[in-house]
Amino acid sequence: MLKLYYSPGACSLSPHIALHEAGLAFEAIPAPTSTHRLPDGSDYYKVNPLGYVPYLVLDSGEALREGPAIVQYIADQVPEKNLAPANGSMARYQLQSWLNFIGTELHKGFSPLFNPAVPADAKQVFKDRLISRLTWLDGELAGQQYLMGDTFTVADGYLFTVTNWPAKVGLDISGLANLAAFRARVAARPAVQAAMKAEGLM
CATH class of the missing domain: 3.40.30.10 (Glutaredoxin)
Known part of the structure; x- marks a missing residue:
């Protein structure tokens, strides 16, 4: 197992x-x-x-x-x-692109915010960058259910996981309506x- x-x-x-x-x-x-x-x-x-x-x-x-x-x-x-498009397809590379974006631009962007040794002014730099990335992402979600369109993929589970963290680090994402709707859709999945x-x- x-x-x-x-x-x-x-x-x-x-x-x-x-x-x-x-x-x-x-x-x-x-x-x-x-x-x-x-x-x-x-x-x-x-x-x-x-x-x-x-x-x-x-x-x-x-x-x-x-x-x-x-x-x-x-x-x-x-x-x-x-949960992922077929290997070798263009859609699979798009999925990998999303997984990399979430991993490097979002996930790693949160890491310093959880570190008590990082000074407040430095944390603000990371917060500003995260908001800019999340605002762009909010635009990409306009008119679609999930990152890849109407089909839930493993990238959506990763994005949901990482966007659970803003409240823990004092990052306000309440203005991102498409992201909020996406999060509600994913959260409702059994x-x-x-x-x-x-x-x-x-």
Whole structure:
């Protein structure tokens, strides 16, 4: 069975959502980034030397790290669910473009805001950049249900996960109506609710 190591509310919520959407059998193992202690008391660094989540261990014993790679692996196990377009198609490259944008322009942009050592004036620079990126994204969502059109993909789960964070860091995104509508649509999905309940977020 697949094993997903996660920390509640962290970026690992994205593959957690993908696993529920895919309907795959898996075990979710809490690996809180605050303690790096697993439920049995052992050291998570012995599982993943980098110490961060998500981390997916396959039945074969092979493992994958990095959320954008993990969610594509999950999607490719159940092609009939259309969680990612077919490999080699232009649409697949568009999906990868979205996953990279979310990972590098949004996800990594939030990291300094969670770091108490970063000075307030520096944090404001990161906040301003995030708002500019999110405002552009809000425009891209105009007139569509999801990032890729009318079909939910693993990129939507990742975007939903990352846009859960603004309230935690004092970033006001209330003016972004298309993003708000997108977030409400994704939040209503049963797989998203199942993942959030499992992580104690609901």
